[in-house]
Amino acid sequence: MFRQVLRWVLGERLKTSQLAEQKFNVFWGMAILSSDAISSVAYAVEEILWILIPVIGMASYSWMLKIAGAIILLLFILTFSYRQTVDAYPSGGGAYIVAKSNLSNLFGLIAGASLAVDYTLTVAVSITSGTAAITSAFPFLFPYRVIISVAIIILLTVGNLRGIRDSSRMFGIPTYAFIFSIIALIIAGFIKHTYGDYRDIPTPSQSHVAFGTQAVTLFLLLRAFSSGCAAVTGVEAISNGIPNFKPPSQRNAKIAYLLLASAVFVTFGGVAYLANIYHAVPNPHQTVIAQIATDVFGKGPMFYLIQVTTTIILAMAANTAFADFPILLSLIAQDGYAPRQLALRGHRLNFSNGILTLSTLAIILVIVFKGDTHLLIPLYAVGVFTSFTLSQTGMFVHWLRLKEKGWLHRAVINGLGAFITSITVGIIAVTKFPEGAWIVVLVVPTVVLIMLKIRRHYDSVAEQLNIPNETLPYLNFNPHYSHFVIVPIDSLNAMVVKALRYAKSLTPNVEAFHVETREGEADKLRRKWALLNTDIPLIIKQSPYREVVGPLINYIDSEEHASQPGDVITVLLPQFFVPKWWQMALHNNTSIFIANALFHKRNVVVSVLPFYLEDMPALKRKWHEEKNKEKQSRS
């Protein structure tokens, strides 16, 4: 039954051999791998303004442009450094692998933990921001934003449990739809502003802009910069996904990087420019892009198109996290730093446990932060840039170690990347610390510690289970101990007889064991036992507290019992199974309790002997006979 439901929700299970990868050309490959990077455009500019406007008012716009410029520069540096990762790790070089193989396991784990945090936040941020796009289009949905976000996450979870291949061309379309609708917005916006009759009528939300007129401080600009950095998150994706490209996959991946960089450059730069000329002012009810779209197109089809494409690409971005997070965890799990279950392919060949972990965490984040992107952003970039820094540093070390042709120039590029990103981490951690970065600064090390503890545990298990090959030939399988079977019974019935017979087939040392909970309750059993023609002894113990396991264990441990230390004792539990589940509920299935209790007793093997019962038609007859008897007894 349950299996049926499972299959209906998750679809038919897949064979291991069905595991396959689709290959893509530059055009689609880039679109599929970059939704995360490009979608950030949807909120990056807005986040910069959130910081500036309340403080320096109208002055914000020119500064915003400068900051956007800096971020774009950062983007290009990252692009070129990652193009080198593509050269060095043709099979895909995530921060975890690069850091682990070039720096050390510990740095690998730090990168891994930061990435894990980053992916979780990607889901939370993208989905809440996508919901913001929806509520900007349909304001009456604003009160339900948390529910909407959670619903979308659950949808993605089910989808990914079913095994959406993120390597499906379909997933490239939203990226281009978004890019082109944004470009359309930019062009139309530019034209309308230059030749059109557009005059900047301050919207109510703009009214307070006038007030913020304090001095511009470096700290303020750095805070704004940190917020803007959200725009470059996700650029690592391509370097992880090199195998998804048609050969020559490395060359294609590198071209894809240039494509990505220019796409972000145009869209991010363009939106920044528009926000500037249209003086958009962020407010929780309408996203900046929505404001501009309204100014440019009015609330017409184009406006709604932009909101829809934004929502979809943001959902795609979250989806890439759903694709990468479980793979990352499975890699870590394979190295023994995370629970093994995360390395198991489920029902549909995906790492279902990883998917569920991610969605749970993301949902918690969304709820805790009331579905507000703006509150989540401060946590976001720390993890991303930590992993950037570590992978860049890794690459830097890589070149220094190998000293291949052109190593120096390559080392310089990655060194620069590492340098810039590390500075950025610092800036973000400091400027965003009070607003929430502290959470990440606490979480990442904690996760790393847990990972080390887990690995330690697995190692201890391995050490205790391991048998060196050289000793294998000398293992002796003939037991040097004697073996006892104890059969707990509450009455003498067909099931018990079957059990005793089975016990006899194991060893001559069989004992029946009964617990007497009421004075004289066992007498009937004693009488019946006396009639038996067998050497099996019946042991009866009193239990004033009506419990069975205690007396049993006491008996086993007592002198009274013939077994020597080191002997193995099997407790054989006869358990009957009835056809219907509700019938099972009609029996106090003691044996299950006994079993669970005994698992914690050493040198005791717990055996369950099933005895199947039917619903007998013969019964109805019996039932009526009895009814008649009653009648007679009364008349």
Place this chain on the structure above:
Amino acid sequence: MFRQVLRWVLGERLKTSQLAEQKFNVFWGMAILSSDAISSVAYAVEEILWILIPVIGMASYSWMLKIAGAIILLLFILTFSYRQTVDAYPSGGGAYIVAKSNLSNLFGLIAGASLAVDYTLTVAVSITSGTAAITSAFPFLFPYRVIISVAIIILLTVGNLRGIRDSSRMFGIPTYAFIFSIIALIIAGFIKHTYGDYRDIPTPSQSHVAFGTQAVTLFLLLRAFSSGCAAVTGVEAISNGIPNFKPPSQRNAKIAYLLLASAVFVTFGGVAYLANIYHAVPNPHQTVIAQIATDVFGKGPMFYLIQVTTTIILAMAANTAFADFPILLSLIAQDGYAPRQLALRGHRLNFSNGILTLSTLAIILVIVFKGDTHLLIPLYAVGVFTSFTLSQTGMFVHWLRLKEKGWLHRAVINGLGAFITSITVGIIAVTKFPEGAWIVVLVVPTVVLIMLKIRRHYDSVAEQLNIPNETLPYLNFNPHYSHFVIVPIDSLNAMVVKALRYAKSLTPNVEAFHVETREGEADKLRRKWALLNTDIPLIIKQSPYREVVGPLINYIDSEEHASQPGDVITVLLPQFFVPKWWQMALHNNTSIFIANALFHKRNVVVSVLPFYLEDMPALKRKWHEEKNKEKQSRS
């Protein structure tokens, strides 16, 4: 840990031998057994007015008195019939026993089911009505009435799980406290009204009384009567509790009955009289008694005293249900008509499962009916009077069958009782049907059907397990089948070796079984196995769907397997246990899944062999060594 909490909540567990009964004289015995009957006075009059006033306005009061009279008459008839039950069943004759032994099992079950329903409603009605007394005293609590009711029920549940002996003198005090405070109210009320300056100033709630001025219909009066019948619920209690009286217990019980009757007569009659002269008008915010108390004493100490005693006696009434319901169910369970667990004495010697069942049902009722006594009343009396009717009829038959001295006159009394009560059932069922009686009319037969189904199941089990004594001597315990052990393994390690050794101690027919989920995944195992010096074969099966149980079962069933039909196969599952729970979570404990899956396979015995692992200090060392290795590998 859990056990600790349990003990803290429930108190130390008790020995079976600690089961004992305290005996009481007439005075206390009556008080302890009658809180249910007497407490109904708290709402009976009010319920009559609820029916009349909206329809016939001021005319209600005189009619109310007549109806009250009829109910008191009914009470006396019941008293005398039950005094005879006391004669006939010295050890306590509940409706279930009387009906079962004199009419038939089926009627017994109907009586039992009605009683069960009745007890559940007693809790719901008493507690909600008690809460009403509280909220009448402290109106600001009115919005929280449902929570308050539920809280009280939970309190009673815990109390009863701890094992409040309802046979404790303490429980008699509230009854007298209530009786005397009501008598005080009556006297003071009478005096104030006759000699005092009291003029009936219509309260706002009375304003609408003027409006209801339609004709008096018989149906209306019968509806009012049905509501009032709530007053006589609980009179059966004494006849159940005869053993609680000091010898001569029967005589004492019979005297107690007269005491009870007069107590109800005085209090119920008195309250009816006061409601009449003070023109109390029921409203959800203040109970009738509270209104009268306000008129008579004003909101002074006496007013609050009355509210408090009312609440307490109502809680006591609910408590008697908590005492009787589990006993009733345990009787039914002992006869095999209810799940056996209900006949088991828990931790504290009481029938904990019955207690929990009752409180769950009661809480559901309270929540569904929004904690409003008035909405619950229509369901109440049907069950009570059904059980009255059946036990009276039972007694009637009893006398006819035995034809003891004076049987005729006795038969007449019980016959009359049966006749009156059966008519009352009819009246209640018809007049209250649309208001909720229909629920009970549906539930009781359903419960009876379920009970029959349960008995049928237990009979079938018994029939299949039973071995007639005469065949016992000829049972053969030497198995006539051969025995195989299969050990599922995923690698060759110390635990597996222990398991194989154990298997060998059971039978020579041992096989190791491995499932290969990925191409070539098993090669390493094959190589290691080749090194072993043993005759145990290693069977390896492919499983494209990464599942283990399926291939195992297929293998067992296949020709390939040496076993003959009828042979027993033991699947031995090595399972390691790690010291900490969180460590357990780090392993995909396949063996548990396998075990559960195999329970549904016939002729397969499932054995779990525990293997204990430690946290080794040795490990830290290993850990560091490895770290050093890494460093070297990189330099």
